[in-house]
Amino acid sequence: MNRRALVPVVAASVAAAAGCEHDGRPLRLPxxxxxxxxxxxxxxxxxxxxxxxxxxxxxxxxxxxxxxxxTMYCLNGTTRRGxxxxxxxxxxxxxxxxLARYIExxxxxxxxxxxxxxxxxxxxxxxxxxIWTKSCREARRFGVQAGTAVLVHRRPLxxxxxxxxxxxxxxx
Numbered sequence: 001m002n003r004r005a006l007v008p009v010v011a012a013s014v015a016a017a018a019g020c021e022h023d024g025r026p027l028r029l030p031x032x033x034x035x036x037x038x039x040x041x042x043x044x045x046x047x048x049x050x051x052x053x054x055x056x057x058x059x060x061x062x063x064x065x066x067x068x069x070x071t072m073y074c075l076n077g078t079t080r081r082g083x084x085x086x087x088x089x090x091x092x093x094x095x096x097x098x099l100a101r102y103i104e105x106x107x108x109x110x111x112x113x114x115x116x117x118x119x120x121x122x123x124x125x126x127x128x129x130x131i132w133t134k135s136c137r138e139a140r141r142f143g144v145q146a147g148t149a150v151l152v153h154r155r156p157l158x159x160x161x162x163x164x165x166x167x168x169x170x171x172x
Contacts, residue, residue, distance in 0.1 A: 060096055060151045068127045070107060070147040072139035075132075079119040091119035091130035102154050105129065107147040114152070 060066050073091065078084055080091075081099055090103065097103060097117045105112040115131065124130050129149060133139050 059098055062151050062153060065148045065150050066127055068129050068147050068149045070129050070145045072131045072133045072142040074136035074139045081118050085132045088115055089118045089132040090115040091121045091124050092117045093125050094120055102152050103149045104152050105147055105149050107145050
């Protein structure tokens with residue numbers, strides 16, 4: 001049974017359940033808007049574990065907060081992985097944050113965003129992150145700040161039901 005044939009059957013059963021008489025004409029019901037907030041599992045940022053610095057020589061684990069020093073840089077060119085620098089790129093020590101992984105970065109209670117670890121640097125050693133920006137003035141103004149980095153899994157972007165992207169995904 002297709003959807004168009006199903007609608008009158010559902011409408012008639014709703015009318016019967018509500019005690020309305022149905023004489024064969026199409027029912028005119030008020031429109032119903034169904035809203036659902038799309039919920040993604042969030043990241044809970046906790047303080048660093050006691051003695052976090054002892055583990056600063058091995059890679060961070062997913063979901064564990066790690067206190068980091070945060071700076072910005074504005075160099076042009078390519079990253080360690082051979083891609084052009086762009087917004088959303090961060091340089092990190094590959095011993096702590098492996099390349100091609102995502103981190104979420106917080107400074108205090110302020111969420112800076114999700115960044116791709118795609119670059120390294122000579123001065124980037126230990127728990128330190130360097131965010132790429134196109135403005136050298138902004139990089140100088142940012143200075144060095146204390147933050148918290150959380151290594152996260154890459155999640156697919158949410159797709160709204162009924163959108164062309166969702167229809168294309170179903171066809172595959």
